[in-house]
Amino acid sequence: MVTITLNGRAVEVAEGSTLLEAATVAGVNIPTLCYLKDLNCIGSCRVCLVDVEGAGLVAACNTAAAEGMVARTDTPQVAAARRANLQAIMDDHRALCATCVRQDTCALRDLASRFNLQDAGEALPAPKPWDADFPLQRDSSKCIKCMRCVAICDKVQHCGVWDFTGTGPSMKVIVRDNLPIADAGCALCGQCITHCPTAALTARDDVSRIMDAILDPTVETVVQVAPAVRAAWGEGVGLSREAATPGRLAAALHAVGFDKVFDTDFAADLTIMEEGSEFVEFLGSDKPRPMFTSCCPGWVRFVKLHYPQFTAQLSSAKSPHQMLGAVVKNTLAAEASEAGKRLFVVSIMPCVAKKYECDVPQLATEADADVDAVLTVREFNRLLRMVGVNCANLTETPFDNPLGLSTGAATIFGRTGGVMEAALRSAAFLITGENPDFSVCDTTDATPETPWISRELTVGDATVRIAVASGLENTAKLLDALESGEAAFDFVEIMACPGGCVGGGGQPIAFNCELASDRAGVLNRLDAGDTLRYSHENPDIAQLYADWIGEPLSHTAHEWLHTDQEM
Numbered sequence: 001m002v003t004i005t006l007n008g009r010a011v012e013v014a015e016g017s018t019l020l021e022a023a024t025v026a027g028v029n030i031p032t033l034c035y036l037k038d039l040n041c042i043g044s045c046r047v048c049l050v051d052v053e054g055a056g057l058v059a060a061c062n063t064a065a066a067e068g069m070v071a072r073t074d075t076p077q078v079a080a081a082r083r084a085n086l087q088a089i090m091d092d093h094r095a096l097c098a099t100c101v102r103q104d105t106c107a108l109r110d111l112a113s114r115f116n117l118q119d120a121g122e123a124l125p126a127p128k129p130w131d132a133d134f135p136l137q138r139d140s141s142k143c144i145k146c147m148r149c150v151a152i153c154d155k156v157q158h159c160g161v162w163d164f165t166g167t168g169p170s171m172k173v174i175v176r177d178n179l180p181i182a183d184a185g186c187a188l189c190g191q192c193i194t195h196c197p198t199a200a201l202t203a204r205d206d207v208s209r210i211m212d213a214i215l216d217p218t219v220e221t222v223v224q225v226a227p228a229v230r231a232a233w234g235e236g237v238g239l240s241r242e243a244a245t246p247g248r249l250a251a252a253l254h255a256v257g258f259d260k261v262f263d264t265d266f267a268a269d270l271t272i273m274e275e276g277s278e279f280v281e282f283l284g285s286d287k288p289r290p291m292f293t294s295c296c297p298g299w300v301r302f303v304k305l306h307y308p309q310f311t312a313q314l315s316s317a318k319s320p321h322q323m324l325g326a327v328v329k330n331t332l333a334a335e336a337s338e339a340g341k342r343l344f345v346v347s348i349m350p351c352v353a354k355k356y357e358c359d360v361p362q363l364a365t366e367a368d369a370d371v372d373a374v375l376t377v378r379e380f381n382r383l384l385r386m387v388g389v390n391c392a393n394l395t396e397t398p399f400d401n402p403l404g405l406s407t408g409a410a411t412i413f414g415r416t417g418g419v420m421e422a423a424l425r426s427a428a429f430l431i432t433g434e435n436p437d438f439s440v441c442d443t444t445d446a447t448p449e450t451p452w453i454s455r456e457l458t459v460g461d462a463t464v465r466i467a468v469a470s471g472l473e474n475t476a477k478l479l480d481a482l483e484s485g486e487a488a489f490d491f492v493e494i495m496a497c498p499g500g501c502v503g504g505g506g507q508p509i510a511f512n513c514e515l516a517s518d519r520a521g522v523l524n525r526l527d528a529g530d531t532l533r534y535s536h537e538n539p540d541i542a543q544l545y546a547d548w549i550g551e552p553l554s555h556t557a558h559e560w561l562h563t564d565q566e567m
């Protein structure tokens with residue numbers, strides 16, 4: 001341990017701590033822009049300056065706290081130096097705050113107001129054009145060169161999409177090798193968006209398309225919400241975790257004007273029926289191990305772009321929201337058409353890659369594209385604010401039926417390990433005829449910090465080796481271990497975003513605050529409190545099979561719910 005004096009008070013911290021970490025221990029706030037814990041401690045924004053006796057002004061994020069050091073954060077000189085550095089950043093930032101999608105969550109705007117800055121670079125030139133169709137959008141005139149996107153994409157997500165050229169004032173963040181973004185190996189996880197302090201990186205905005213559909217009298221709008229949305233949607237509209245219930249979420253979706261409000265959780269149960277049955281067949285086959293889950297489109301893009309040798313091992317099951325879209329388009333179109341309408345399916349997702357997934361042509365069925373448009377949770381929050389929905393006053397309502405009832409197994413899809421846990425609950429039943437104990441399938445120890453977790457389970461006569469990973473750097477480590485033979489599994493769940501969809505790139509943004517595990521707790525509590533906790537016990541799923549699909553892996557199931565991953 002070392003002891004320093006910070007603002008006149010003794011603070012004891014672990015050896016190797018930075019001044020910024022020491023300040024956190026002492027409860028002293030130091031503003032930051034470029035700092036990203038353990039990933040980007042480069043002191044480039046110079047907003048975290050502190051005054052160290054004998055050394056002068058230094059960046060707190062990359063200066064070690066040394067024994068006997070005396071430092072101050074609370075002098076007018078420190079404030080003036082931070083303010084001057086902020087002004088320089090602001091002068092080079094095209095500040096269009098009035099219409100900016102990040103106006104409530106911009107770390108630069110927050111500090112500009114806190115440091116009483118008067119002028120900004122509104123008059124700067126517009127940026128170079130960007131691929132307007134790509135789900136990840138960039139406005140280089142808002143980039144403050146903090147390098148957080150470079151760090152997160154390279155060190156956490158293994159994609160290395162971002163790079164920089166030049167030095168000093170002419171330094172610029174660019175797409176690696178100046179490639180078009182569509183060719184740069186981007187998995188579309190959206191982590192660079194949620195870790196950008198400004199609106200330099202955003203998701204493509206599809207709110208206007210959805211408004212047009214809602215207002216069109218010839219369109220019947222059908223909306224569905226992903227498992228992880230229920231854990232986070234309230235953050236963007238000021239609702240506490242307790243108030244942001246699934247019932248209030250369903251009411252909010254009706255309030256913005258959607259005609260039918262269904263739940264992706266229903267289709268998560270359907271996915272388990274299909275993928276669980278596929279896995280039981282796979283176990284009895286001599287196909288190469290392991291089988292991988294395929295419901296996360298960031299992961300599917302990543303494997304196809306970076307580890308194509310594993311593509312053939314993806315489950316053929318479509319992701320739940322694509323399955324729900326296919327079921328809606330195949331079972332409800334006739335009724336809508338009799339009423340003179342066409343169906344328009346919208347998915348509210350914690351994810352940016354789903355915007356790409358819904359446009360993949362081979363996922364369409366004969367009836368139509370499964371899903372017509374995807375909104376992130378942030379866009380949904382904007383829609384709620386635009387329509388003026390007072391979410392706190394909404395009376396809770398159930399999701400519409402028959403595609404609205406779900407089990408706790410489906411709810412936990414939204415956190416890392418949840419798909420595996422839900423699949424094991426039902427695969428064990430399919431093999432033994434009995435429901436397994438929940439503790440046998442428990443994956444709650446899967447975290448973004450562990451490269452992967454693994455188990456060896458006995459199911460009937462079979463031994464099943466499973467692994468779960470989230471975050472694409474962790475995923476790359478696992479794939480490398482599988483390739484070298486250092487690890488061997490039968491079934492592997494991958495989620496591209498650290499912590500799974502709860503930490504998704506389409507979730508509400510909280511600067512320098514990782515909320516995935518807190519949100520996972522919401523899903524775990526919903527699962528524990530559910531009367532139905534096994535996908536195969538969802539009565540409406542049984543009805544869907546009886547009325548339309550026959551049985552898992554039937555011809556219709558293949559037509560509607562599966563795809564050829566190698567296409």
Ligand code: HC0
Pocket residue numbers: 225226227228229264265267268295296297319320321322349350351354413414415419495500501502504
């Ligand atoms: Fe997920 Fe999904 S669990 S990918 O994280 O499988 O986005 O929440 O909707 O489709 O259900 C995201 C979340 C989903 C899908 C589900 C899967």
Ligand code: SF4
Pocket residue numbers: 136152153157159160161162185186187188189190191192193
């Ligand atoms: Fe990298 Fe993900 Fe951003 Fe793509 S979306 S550039 S993979 S962090």
